[in-house]
Amino acid sequence: MPGRELFGDEELKEVIDVMKRKVIFRYGFEKEREGIFKVVEFEREFSKFIGSQYSLGVSSGSSSLKVALESLNLPKGKEIITQCFTFSATIEAIRESGFIPVLCEIDKTLNMDVDDLKRKINNRTVAIMPVNMMGAPSKIEEICEIAKDRNLKVVEDNCQSTGASYKGKKLGTFGDIGCFSFDYVKVMTTGEGGMVVTDDEELYKQADYYHDHGHPHLPGISRGEEKKMRDGFNFRMNELQGAIGIAQLKKLPEVIRRHKENKNKIKNEIKNLNGIEFREILDVDGDISTFLTMFLPDKEKAEKLKEKMRERGVAPATLNYWHFTANVEMCGGNYPKSKEILDRSVVLELKAIMSDEEIEKIIDTIKSF
Numbered sequence: 001m002p003g004r005e006l007f008g009d010e011e012l013k014e015v016i017d018v019m020k021r022k023v024i025f026r027y028g029f030e031k032e033r034e035g036i037f038k039v040v041e042f043e044r045e046f047s048k049f050i051g052s053q054y055s056l057g058v059s060s061g062s063s064s065l066k067v068a069l070e071s072l073n074l075p076k077g078k079e080i081i082t083q084c085f086t087f088s089a090t091i092e093a094i095r096e097s098g099f100i101p102v103l104c105e106i107d108k109t110l111n112m113d114v115d116d117l118k119r120k121i122n123n124r125t126v127a128i129m130p131v132n133m134m135g136a137p138s139k140i141e142e143i144c145e146i147a148k149d150r151n152l153k154v155v156e157d158n159c160q161s162t163g164a165s166y167k168g169k170k171l172g173t174f175g176d177i178g179c180f181s182f183d184y185v186k187v188m189t190t191g192e193g194g195m196v197v198t199d200d201e202e203l204y205k206q207a208d209y210y211h212d213h214g215h216p217h218l219p220g221i222s223r224g225e226e227k228k229m230r231d232g233f234n235f236r237m238n239e240l241q242g243a244i245g246i247a248q249l250k251k252l253p254e255v256i257r258r259h260k261e262n263k264n265k266i267k268n269e270i271k272n273l274n275g276i277e278f279r280e281i282l283d284v285d286g287d288i289s290t291f292l293t294m295f296l297p298d299k300e301k302a303e304k305l306k307e308k309m310r311e312r313g314v315a316p317a318t319l320n321y322w323h324f325t326a327n328v329e330m331c332g333g334n335y336p337k338s339k340e341i342l343d344r345s346v347v348l349e350l351k352a353i354m355s356d357e358e359i360e361k362i363i364d365t366i367k368s369f
Helices: 009-021 038-050 061-071 089-096 114-120 140-149 201-210 239-270 299-311 320-331 336-343 356-367
Strands: 054-058 079-083 100-104 125-128 153-157 177-181 194-198 291-295 345-349
Touching (some): 009 239, 054 201, 079 089, 089 100, 100 114, 299 356
Antiparallel strands (some): 054 194
């Protein structure tokens, strides 16, 4: 899955461009940097790619969630609904921002169960935070309609699905504000880094202020002379991250193409096997194919297949603790539907670069089960 697989001279060139000028900080130092603003360029190109009016580079995917939530200026102590199956940063960001996370079940998309979402909404709910897990869309249009009908904000956690789309529209751009991660194991990477996107100018301004201690970033005015616009913190992206992001973004379509090709090779060979059901993908063309998820008839058979895969050196992805159990431990509650789905899931993390021998080994292992 990682974009680092295609690291090369392009990333090196962009980084050297920064180091020659010795300005790693994204703001100021106009004379020294000779017109080179890598984060600004990355933000501009990301907006073009994703289809948003505004993009703001931040220090991590976790930071993008925190910055997005704070930009909304919602009343603290209220509830925000997300799903029980997500990386724990989703829930941590809600809590760190002063809200109460409420978890709902997932369905066979491995994303938010909209029926359970409707049950969880009450007069304390102020926002919904759907997650597009593992490269594929949630029922995002339906979720946004539910939110609109109830006057709720939508913060779209797209940290695991950069480049994915639904009906031709990029994920991360359906809600009021969207969040992306460029962590080292993501489909494109800046080592650490993230992006916040929106079409709402006021939300962008609030996010921009918040991610840099309240600075308004006014042209022609030094940082020391600026007025503090609001409370904030340091979640800035630096120029090295921006430089790598520029190169990685250009490679993202090729990374996704390779993922799809490798996923289809495996899936086509095992699709007719008895007892194997695939994850529900709402838009096959929009799926970035970072994972191949199979459902076995029960937990016992799923565990046996995973054990066989480990024996053959085909390691399945480990998802249940950091993406489910830890969340339940933090928030409490019972999620029997989600647990049943996850217990019988077998997940393969795919790569952009996979040899024919590697793919055949995976196919043979599953067929021999």
